[in-house]
Amino acid sequence: xxxxxxxxxxxxxxxxxxxxxxxxxxxxxxxxxxxxxxxxxxxxxxxxxxxxxxxxxxxxxxxxxxxxxxxxxxxxxxxxxxxxxxxxxxxxxxxxxxxxxxxxxxxxxxxxxxxxxxxxxxxxxxxxxxxxxxxxxxxxxxxxxxxxxxxxxxxxxxxxxxxxxxxxxxxxxxxxxxxxxxxxxxxxxxxxxxxxxxxxxxxxxxxxxxxxxxxxxxxxxxxx
Amino acid sequence: xxxxxxxxxxxxxxxxxxxxxxxxxxxxxxxxxxxxxxxxxxxxxxxxxxxxxxxxxxxxxxxxxxxxxxxxxxxxxxxxxxxxxxxxxxxxxxxxxxxxxxxxxxxxxxxxxxxxxxxxxxxxxxxxxxxxxxxxxxxxxxxxxxxxxxxxxxxxxxxxxxxxxxxxxxxxxxxxxxxxxxxxxxxxxxxxxxxxxxxxxxxxxxxxxxxxxxxxxxxxxxxx
Numbered sequence: 001x002x003x004x005x006x007x008x009x010x011x012x013x014x015x016x017x018x019x020x021x022x023x024x025x026x027x028x029x030x031x032x033x034x035x036x037x038x039x040x041x042x043x044x045x046x047x048x049x050x051x052x053x054x055x056x057x058x059x060x061x062x063x064x065x066x067x068x069x070x071x072x073x074x075x076x077x078x079x080x081x082x083x084x085x086x087x088x089x090x091x092x093x094x095x096x097x098x099x100x101x102x103x104x105x106x107x108x109x110x111x112x113x114x115x116x117x118x119x120x121x122x123x124x125x126x127x128x129x130x131x132x133x134x135x136x137x138x139x140x141x142x143x144x145x146x147x148x149x150x151x152x153x154x155x156x157x158x159x160x161x162x163x164x165x166x167x168x169x170x171x172x173x174x175x176x177x178x179x180x181x182x183x184x185x186x187x188x189x190x191x192x193x194x195x196x197x198x199x200x201x202x203x204x205x206x207x208x209x210x211x212x213x214x215x216x217x218x219x220x221x222x223x224x
Numbered sequence: 225x226x227x228x229x230x231x232x233x234x235x236x237x238x239x240x241x242x243x244x245x246x247x248x249x250x251x252x253x254x255x256x257x258x259x260x261x262x263x264x265x266x267x268x269x270x271x272x273x274x275x276x277x278x279x280x281x282x283x284x285x286x287x288x289x290x291x292x293x294x295x296x297x298x299x300x301x302x303x304x305x306x307x308x309x310x311x312x313x314x315x316x317x318x319x320x321x322x323x324x325x326x327x328x329x330x331x332x333x334x335x336x337x338x339x340x341x342x343x344x345x346x347x348x349x350x351x352x353x354x355x356x357x358x359x360x361x362x363x364x365x366x367x368x369x370x371x372x373x374x375x376x377x378x379x380x381x382x383x384x385x386x387x388x389x390x391x392x393x394x395x396x397x398x399x400x401x402x403x404x405x406x407x408x409x410x411x412x413x414x415x416x417x418x419x420x421x422x423x424x425x426x427x428x429x430x431x432x433x434x435x436x437x438x439x440x441x442x443x444x445x446x447x448x
């Protein structure tokens with residue numbers, strides 16, 4: 001198909017497709033003349049992955065390229081693709097400062113409790129510890145102890161993740177599943193958590209749920 | 225304290241503090257002269273909440289103001305603060321297009337299975353359905369069935385969330401806990417999921433974990 005047809009099939013505008021080509025996120029099409037190239041279904045699918053990484057995953061173009069390079073590199077062992085995807089995603093939010101020794105120790109206590117064994121540079125270790133620091137800084141240290149129940153839930157989720165990855169027919173498909181599942185899995189879990197919170201909240205306080213009777217706007221406390 | 229001392233105590237620069245004041249995220253200090261105002265510990269704490277919402281939660285200034293207005297409005301029932309926080313956070317990522325009827329039905333099946341009862345406008349419903357659509361669009365419909373295990377995990381997390389909220393001494397503290405817990409809870413869960421994924425992955429494939437032997441850079445497939 002031509003670039004205009006690729007645009008229609010993928011819902012991505014031609015200027016954006018050209019940007020992804022320039023940034024090496026999308027492989028070039030097969031040249032049919034000096035100014036034209038032919039694209040196929042693999043380009044449509046790749047555009048969906050790119051948009052998922054950038055728009056749902058919130059990755060930078062450089063981080064998305066790292067992940068896509070890993071997906072395209074069939075020689076890379078699966079665990080390593082996992083690591084690259086994890087780093088790309090964590091890098092966007094959680095890897096600027098270091099966490100306190102106290103919070104790192106609290107995270108380590110969770111690993112001991114759950115008998116989890118991971119390498120020291122797993123990005124989740126610093127990520128979790130930094131959030132615990134924020135709970136303290138906000139004056140809500142009692143939120144820190146949520147981590148024990150969260151870890152139980154994370155174990156359930158990770159086992160489901162790996163079960164699906166293990167059923168893929170080849171390494172490329174496994175790698176793509178890791179990327180899509182890691183990026184989009186956070187979003188679907190967050191959505192389900194919102195649903196569960198409302199359910200549990202109304203179970204505990206069985207009044208009519210206020211979302212259905214919310215005022216048109218929030219009372220305005222601003223002075224001007 | 226003066227604005228310079230507030231800056232030191234909070235780690236936020238004076239121009240940024242002035243921006244938050246102009247945007248009504250931070251309440252004015254007590255005026256001591258035409259050009260000076262006095263701030264207190266409540267301002268330090270509020271600055272931490274603002275930064276958590278903007279930097280960790282990824283909220284827009286307008287969405288952060290909605291959440292902060294809700295926290296400051298002690299008359300608002302707790303469930304309603306929950307709803308406002310949920311909408312602010314979901315709005316930043318997941319509320320542009322509508323999801324397919326098929327994905328909405330799949331999410332509804334999860335609610336039936338778990339006996340969850342929520343209002344139709346819970347933002348998690350559309351959010352979850354939209355991610356299921358993305359799984360299909362990416363050519364990985366098998367990821368959709370992850371939702372059943374994810375829902376079990378979300379139930380565990382939500383019960384822990386509500387238990388902590390219920391222990392707060394007053395409505396303002398409850399509201400602040402909901403906000404901090406909702407925004408930061410997603411981040412801590414995602415971090416723990418990364419840790420659990422590596423553990424489960426190495427449990428299933430007990431080779432030395434490749435993160436510890438990763439090459440210095442990813443092989444470059446780019447042409448130019």
